[in-house]
Amino acid sequence: MASKDARSAKHADALALAENLRVVVGRFVRRIKAEAKTPTTAQSETLSLLDREGPLSVAELADRRGVRHQSMRLVAGQLEADGLISKTPNPADGRSQLLAITDAGRFELSRFRQARASQIARLIEERLSDEEKRTLEAAVRMIERLC
DSSP, rough: OOOHHHHHHOOOOOOOHHHHHHHHHHHHHHHHHHHHHHHHHHHHHHHHHHHHHOBBBBHEEEEEHTHHHHHHHHHHHHHHHTTTTEEEOTTTTTTTEEEOOOOHHHHHHHHHHHHHHHHHHHHHHOOOOOOHHHHHHHHHHHHHHHH
């Protein structure tokens, strides 16, 4: 019985830690994006996906991002209007088009990433001691193990 109680307590502790991590990381990401003045998550995730995986249809993008087709179409429309993605005919399906990141899109994606990294670096330099920086480095390695 004591063993079951110990497992239950460990699980409760892990759940509490998981929820705290989720909340803090979410707040951190939102703050960094806002302070770095980078685009919405939908836009940056779509550009990142196209950069990593190459041309995809709106349906494939929606599926990979876990959003509705209609929502993905709106995001793609704005990215196309901004010149960050382009459309080409889909050779596998004449009824659809493939979306691809443009050179301008790659440039902007790189600029967004650099702006966010610079913002994070500034906060690390301003707010953390050398010992805290080492602790953060260890925490990053631990989080990587969870991925």
